[in-house]
Amino acid sequence: MSQPILVVDHVQMLFFDLAEGPFEALEDATFEVMPNEFVCLIGPSGCGKSTLLRILGGLLQPTGGRVWFNGAPLEGPQEHIGFVFQHANLMPWRTALANVMLPLEIQGVPRAEAERRADEMLHLVGLGAYTEMLPRDLSGGMRQRVALARALIYDPDVLLLDEPFGALDALTRERMSWELLNLWQARQKTVLMVTHDIQEAILLSDRVLTMSRRPGRVEHEVVIDLPRPRTVDSLYTTRFIELTHTLRDSLR
Amino acid sequence: MLFWQQLGGLFFMQTTECIEQHPSIAAGREVEQLAPQRLAPQRFSFGRLVRRLPWQRLLVPLVLLGALLLWELVVYVGNYPAFFLPGPRRVAQRFLVVLRSGALLSHALVTVSEVLGGLVLGLSVAFVLGYLLAKSRTLERILSPYIVASQAVPIVALAPLLVVWFGAGMFSKVLVCALTLFFPVLINTIVGIRSVDAELKELMVSLRASRWQAFRYLELPAALPVLFGGLKVGVTLSVIGAVVGEFVGADRGLGFLVNLARGLFDTPLMFVALFTLMAIALTLYLLVSGLERWVLHWRWPQE
Numbered sequence: 001m002s003q004p005i006l007v008v009d010h011v012q013m014l015f016f017d018l019a020e021g022p023f024e025a026l027e028d029a030t031f032e033v034m035p036n037e038f039v040c041l042i043g044p045s046g047c048g049k050s051t052l053l054r055i056l057g058g059l060l061q062p063t064g065g066r067v068w069f070n071g072a073p074l075e076g077p078q079e080h081i082g083f084v085f086q087h088a089n090l091m092p093w094r095t096a097l098a099n100v101m102l103p104l105e106i107q108g109v110p111r112a113e114a115e116r117r118a119d120e121m122l123h124l125v126g127l128g129a130y131t132e133m134l135p136r137d138l139s140g141g142m143r144q145r146v147a148l149a150r151a152l153i154y155d156p157d158v159l160l161l162d163e164p165f166g167a168l169d170a171l172t173r174e175r176m177s178w179e180l181l182n183l184w185q186a187r188q189k190t191v192l193m194v195t196h197d198i199q200e201a202i203l204l205s206d207r208v209l210t211m212s213r214r215p216g217r218v219e220h221e222v223v224i225d226l227p228r229p230r231t232v233d234s235l236y237t238t239r240f241i242e243l244t245h246t247l248r249d250s251l252r
Numbered sequence: 253m254l255f256w257q258q259l260g261g262l263f264f265m266q267t268t269e270c271i272e273q274h275p276s277i278a279a280g281r282e283v284e285q286l287a288p289q290r291l292a293p294q295r296f297s298f299g300r301l302v303r304r305l306p307w308q309r310l311l312v313p314l315v316l317l318g319a320l321l322l323w324e325l326v327v328y329v330g331n332y333p334a335f336f337l338p339g340p341r342r343v344a345q346r347f348l349v350v351l352r353s354g355a356l357l358s359h360a361l362v363t364v365s366e367v368l369g370g371l372v373l374g375l376s377v378a379f380v381l382g383y384l385l386a387k388s389r390t391l392e393r394i395l396s397p398y399i400v401a402s403q404a405v406p407i408v409a410l411a412p413l414l415v416v417w418f419g420a421g422m423f424s425k426v427l428v429c430a431l432t433l434f435f436p437v438l439i440n441t442i443v444g445i446r447s448v449d450a451e452l453k454e455l456m457v458s459l460r461a462s463r464w465q466a467f468r469y470l471e472l473p474a475a476l477p478v479l480f481g482g483l484k485v486g487v488t489l490s491v492i493g494a495v496v497g498e499f500v501g502a503d504r505g506l507g508f509l510v511n512l513a514r515g516l517f518d519t520p521l522m523f524v525a526l527f528t529l530m531a532i533a534l535t536l537y538l539l540v541s542g543l544e545r546w547v548l549h550w551r552w553p554q555e
């Protein structure tokens with residue numbers, strides 16, 4: 001078997017507040033992620049999931065422990081890691097197309113090529129007809145798809161998703177999950193996704209990591225051995241229900 | 253504020269056309285095209301015509317007309333002499349005379365150049381310094397006490413000193429303009445840059461944008477709405493600055509003209525100069541808000 005693409009080794013995060021002193025947002029996160037694996041991270045609100053993801057995205061320096069990416073210590077944001085935030089986080093003055101183009105513009109890709117690739121990517125996430133729309137004219141689900149397209153456009157090996165569908169209604173959320181699953185199957189990427197939703201986690205992932213209440217620790221790991229490709233029917237298998245129970249118990 | 257927006261609408265119909273051409277509006281336009289066909293043909297009715305008149309846009313000229321009439325009435329009833337309060341017709345006559353002689357235009361040109369020079373100088377210093385202060389808390393801590401303290405010195409008191417140092421020519425006026433508009437624009441710039449969305453800043457970090465790229469792709473466009481607010485305040489203050497400078501010592505400009513007219517008891521001429529100043533400030537303001545509508549088209553809702 002190959003090497004893990006991401007190694008998280010006793011990562012700890014303290015925030016220093018002048019008034020209240022140090023605040024432990026993340027006590028201990030230790031786990032590994034293999035290439036092309038889909039891993040979900042689930043835990044109660046405020047347990048440090050976003051903090052952990054931001055550390056892996058190179059946006060925060062952990063106060064303890066280390067992160068290894070492709071065998072090298074992770075220092076700062078990486079070209080091969082894509083990040084999708086909890087809110088779509090689009091630039092309101094840019095059209096959908098221009099928002100997706102942004103990473104390429106920053107990399108200095110020629111404009112014509114950037115436009116072509118962004119257009120392709122928007123088609124891939126089902127927004128081919130909306131390229132010239134401004135974010136304010138798009139629905140919440142569409143905005144999140146634009147954000148996903150923006151993270152996919154520079155073809156990162158690892159995608160970090162922080163509750164990408166958290167702000168969406170249940171139906172849109174489910175549709176988006178299926179789309180994400182299809183994208184992942186087609187593109188072979190490593191995905192680490194934070195979610196609140198147990199069913200979503202089981203449906204999508206190879207492995208689910210659960211975190212404890214604040215200060216967060218990565219406590220349990222549940223391997224999801226449902227066969228792939230998964231379909232709506234996977235939701236009604238006895239194994240799915242067993243896994244739901246296991247996960248619910250380990251979140252207690 | 254609404255008044256200004258209506259004025260803006262009155263003078264800048266071209267810019268609204270630009271906005272309508274934006275593709276995101278295209279969808280809404282289809283609906284508009286469909287609607288009239290469904291309506292039954294209507295016969296002419298005077299009541300409907302009156303209701304259909306664009307009252308919102310007519311309001312401004314109507315109020316202006318009313319004010320002129322009131323003014324005329326006050327002069328008529330009070331029977332004031334022209335050197336105390338001339339009527340609008342008297343002022344208009346005087347206006348035509350100075351316009352024909354070319355004097356008004358040459359004085360106005362001087363003032364406008366001072367105003368524009370002051371804008372260029374004051375805005376560039378305020379934008380650059382504002383950006384630096386917004387980015388560096390240390391710099392802000394060191395400089396802000398001095399900047400705030402400097403605002404306690406009234407510009408009217410400072411202007412004579414500037415004339416002594418830099419002469420009675422154009423440059424001292426440009427400096428007064430720049431100093432007048434500097435502080436509000438500086439504050440606006442700081443607020444604008446500081447209010448840039450934190451998550452978008454993180455996005456720029458995660459995309460490994462350089463400092464320049466972060467400025468160009470995020471900070472500048474995100475701060476533009478607030479910067480335009482500062483710009484609007486700045487253009488009007490710059491006009492005030494020019495007059496203050498000219499009052500202190502000048503042989504040209506509209507402020508000088510006001511002073512001259514006062515000495516000659518030519519009150520109609522004073523009114524002409526004042527109205528010209530107003531017109532300059534208004535034009536600059538409307539130019540800026542037109543530019544704002546064009547640049548920030550993404551902020552305006554579809555109409």
Ligand SMILES: Nc1ncnc2c1ncn2[C@@H]1O[C@H](COP(=O)(O)OP(=O)(O)OP(=O)(O)O)[C@@H](O)[C@H]1O
Binds near residue numbers: 016044046049050214
């Ligand atoms: N920059 C910061 N400074 C101080 N405290 C912080 C900072 N960022 C996060 N925290 C704190 O760390 C804790 C964990 O935050 P985090 O956003 O990681 O939680 P989360 O698990 O993502 O929660 P949710 O599910 O609600 O998104 C919270 O109590 C939060 O207040």
Ligand SMILES: [Mg+2]
Binds near residue numbers: 051
């Ligand atoms: Mg979170």
